[in-house]
Amino acid sequence: MASSGQKVVLITGCSSGIGLRIAVLLAKDEKKRYHVIATMRDLKKKDKLVEAAGDAYGKTLMLLPLDVCSDESVKQCINSVKDRHIDILINNAGVGLLGPVESICMEDMKRVFETNFFGVVRMIKEVMPDMKKRRAGHIVVMSSVMGLQGVVFNDIYTASKFAMEGFCESMGVQLLKFNVHLSMIEPGPVHTEFETKMMEDVAKMEYPGADADTVRYFKDVYLPSSKDIFEAMGQTPEDIAKCTKKVIESRNPRFRNLTNSLYTPIVAMKYADETGGLSVNTFYNLLFNFGPLMHITMSILKCLTCSCLRRRTISPN
Ligand SMILES: NC(=O)C1=CN([C@@H]2O[C@H](COP(=O)(O)OP(=O)(O)OC[C@H]3O[C@@H](n4cnc5c(N)ncnc54)[C@H](OP(=O)(O)O)[C@@H]3O)[C@@H](O)[C@H]2O)C=CC1
Numbered sequence: 001m002a003s004s005g006q007k008v009v010l011i012t013g014c015s016s017g018i019g020l021r022i023a024v025l026l027a028k029d030e031k032k033r034y035h036v037i038a039t040m041r042d043l044k045k046k047d048k049l050v051e052a053a054g055d056a057y058g059k060t061l062m063l064l065p066l067d068v069c070s071d072e073s074v075k076q077c078i079n080s081v082k083d084r085h086i087d088i089l090i091n092n093a094g095v096g097l098l099g100p101v102e103s104i105c106m107e108d109m110k111r112v113f114e115t116n117f118f119g120v121v122r123m124i125k126e127v128m129p130d131m132k133k134r135r136a137g138h139i140v141v142m143s144s145v146m147g148l149q150g151v152v153f154n155d156i157y158t159a160s161k162f163a164m165e166g167f168c169e170s171m172g173v174q175l176l177k178f179n180v181h182l183s184m185i186e187p188g189p190v191h192t193e194f195e196t197k198m199m200e201d202v203a204k205m206e207y208p209g210a211d212a213d214t215v216r217y218f219k220d221v222y223l224p225s226s227k228d229i230f231e232a233m234g235q236t237p238e239d240i241a242k243c244t245k246k247v248i249e250s251r252n253p254r255f256r257n258l259t260n261s262l263y264t265p266i267v268a269m270k271y272a273d274e275t276g277g278l279s280v281n282t283f284y285n286l287l288f289n290f291g292p293l294m295h296i297t298m299s300i301l302k303c304l305t306c307s308c309l310r311r312r313t314i315s316p317n
């Protein structure tokens with residue numbers, strides 16, 4: 001149970017990756033300011049988290065089952081929290097989906113929206129009314145740079161994160177009236193199981209319905225460039241956990257929080273040209289004309305990220 005003065009933080013998707021690292025970082029807070037409710041849809045996967053939490057497990061960290069795709073599971077979980085009192089809700093659970101749209105079945109696309117978009121809506125719907133009544137609370141959403149800028153062959157995943165950005169941009173205004181803050185964390189590539197799961201899915205893919213040229217662009221152009229980007233720009237889940245801790249500890253939390261300064265120019269392009277031409281053409285050139293030179297392109301991107309742009313991201317340190 002939370003002791004007085006401790007903030008109750010509920011996090012979704014803590015079996016691995018970013019969620020696991022946020023749970024551990026907050027539970028190990030030196031001043032013991034947090035009572036962490038780490039949730040996962042399958043408690044059989046708890047070992048990695050329990051091991052990483054060490055002594056904090058059973059003290060500042062407890063576990064509850066929660067599947068963000070199930071109304072019943074979400075209700076049951078929140079009802080089992082003392083007085084339903086949650087100070088900080090961290091919506092982290094999410095799934096990826098990669099590949100040519102014509103070869104992806106509708107069921108798989110709906111699963112992505114059910115988790116990444118409706119999962120967040122379901123959680124907010126359940127937790128927000130109590131926060132509004134108390135005139136206090138902070139809702140954090142793990143979005144992505146792909147919630148701000150579309151990336152080729154990530155069409156459905158990107159759309160699910162865009163949907164969440166729109167939802168939160170609208171909700172954030174109303175919530176401020178109730179003294180409830182809403183913050184989006186916008187990571188670029190992060191080395192977690194998200195990356196490994198997607199690569200495993202791709203290895204099994206047979207591309208039904210996609211023509212040979214599209215499959216070639218995906219396998220021989222996109223995938224190698226994407227691997228370069230992960231290598232050059234990839235952050236660790238610990239980096240994202242540190243950024244998230246900074247956001248929840250800020251007196252005046254920002255709405256959007258990029259975690260990787262290398263992405264600032266990509267996002268800035270979108271706002272520099274409202275016709276969208278600059279972004280679409282730059283991405284086209286980066287992928288199809290400079291794809292084979294992606295290592296060099298990465299260096300240029302690094303140079304573009306001057307210190308003035310760097311200030312606009314939240315650094316893990
Ligand atoms: N890795 C990256 O490059 C980036 C990731 N993100 C976002 O960060 C978040 C965390 O991803 P990351 O840590 O990288 O990936 P992981 O795959 O390591 O973690 C995803 C977590 O979400 C959980 N999850 C999936 N579906 C559900 C569900 N229905 N109910 C509850 N939990 C569920 C998974 O649980 P289970 O083990 O049961 O599947 C797992 O714990 C996601 O929202 C992702 O979109 C954003 C930008 C970049």
Ligand SMILES: CC1=C(/C=C/C(C)=C/C=C/C(C)=C/C=O)C(C)(C)CCC1
Binds near residue numbers: 189
């Ligand atoms: C920037 C960029 C590319 C790839 C970006 C990738 C691969 C981003 C991954 C982001 C993730 C994994 C976000 C998760 O939410 C391309 C298209 C290769 C070439 C053009 C420039």
